[in-house]
Structures are given as C-alpha cells and as structure tokens.
Amino acid sequence: MSKSLNRKDKKTYTYIDTEEIKNEILPKVTKLLKEMGYELVDLEIRKGKSINLEIEIYSKNKNISLKDCEKVSNIISRMLDVEDPIPVSYNLVVSSPGVNRKLKNLKEYEIFSGRDVEVKISNFENYNLKSELSIAKLIGIDKDIVKFDIDGKEVWIDISDIIYTKLHFDVSKYFGGV
Numbered sequence: 001m002s003k004s005l006n007r008k009d010k011k012t013y014t015y016i017d018t019e020e021i022k023n024e025i026l027p028k029v030t031k032l033l034k035e036m037g038y039e040l041v042d043l044e045i046r047k048g049k050s051i052n053l054e055i056e057i058y059s060k061n062k063n064i065s066l067k068d069c070e071k072v073s074n075i076i077s078r079m080l081d082v083e084d085p086i087p088v089s090y091n092l093v094v095s096s097p098g099v100n101r102k103l104k105n106l107k108e109y110e111i112f113s114g115r116d117v118e119v120k121i122s123n124f125e126n127y128n129l130k131s132e133l134s135i136a137k138l139i140g141i142d143k144d145i146v147k148f149d150i151d152g153k154e155v156w157i158d159i160s161d162i163i164y165t166k167l168h169f170d171v172s173k174y175f176g177g178v
Helices: 018-036 066-083 106-111
Strands: 002-006 012-016 039-047 051-058 090-095 116-121 133-142 145-150 153-158 162-167
Touching (some): 018 066, 039 106, 051 066
8 A cells, every 4th residue: 555665865755556545445435425325426536745535425415515525524534544544644625526517437427317417419410419519407327328308308328429428507597597
C-alpha cells in the first residue's frame, strides 16, 4: 500500500498506491452509504501537493444538502480513522453530483434513472429523432442499450451512439417560471 523512500538528504517520501487504497475502501464506503440511505456515485483519490479523497453521493428520495454531506463526511472519517487505509494525512471531500454533471459510466445510468438529462446522439436519424441534442427522461439501461423518454415516446439508444449524457437542470421548473 505504501512504501517509505529515503534519500541522501534524509527526507522520507511515502509512495501511495491510490488504486489499492480505493479497492480497499470502496466496498466499505458503499455499504456505509447504503445503510445511511445514499448511493455512491463516484470515489476518487487524487494525488498532488496533498492527497484528496473525493466522494460523490446521491439519493433518489431527496436533494443532497450540505448537512447530508457533513453527516456522511463525519461517518466516513470515523471509519477511515479506525481502518487507517491512507498512511498520510488527506483531505476528505463529500459532495453531490453537479446539476449538469456528465454521466461517466453504465452504473451512473442506473443511479440517475428517472432524472431529466440532456443527451447528444450520433446517428440520431436512425432513431427517428429531429436533432442530435434532446432533453429526455432517463428510463434506465439494459446491457448496451439506454432507454429514454424523448418527447413522450420511449427511445432505445445503443450506448455507442451516445456522444454524452448529462444531468439536466431546468431553471424555470426550479424557480417556478421566474
């Protein structure tokens, strides 16, 4: 997991295998979040001047608040303090996915099913669509086929024809038409 390296100038450097740490903590974090009523969207460990552990959470039942992020951060911090998988100091950042977040993997298509999305489709004519860009409701995914409700009709699109899908935030709905 980590290895100390000594140099002539007597400074000690620690090698961190972020992939190994991620593999160790991922199932524990996922289980904790599920018990708390959240879903794990993403977990990343980034190295730079410091180590950052970034966790994105989601709930189908409610919008994620700052209090939710704080609560999750406290629980995850305690678990990490006991397990101690990261051998150096680190920053823990818990957040919700951004309102216009691009979906990165198949799991996210499952997580965000039922949400409004913006989808850009190559070969859109093959699906009898008017343009390559559509606002749709994400219905779900079945193997390599993503199901959308576009203009009131269910459209099945091969994942290879999707240029991108991102969460859609309709400001007028949120602010009541203002």
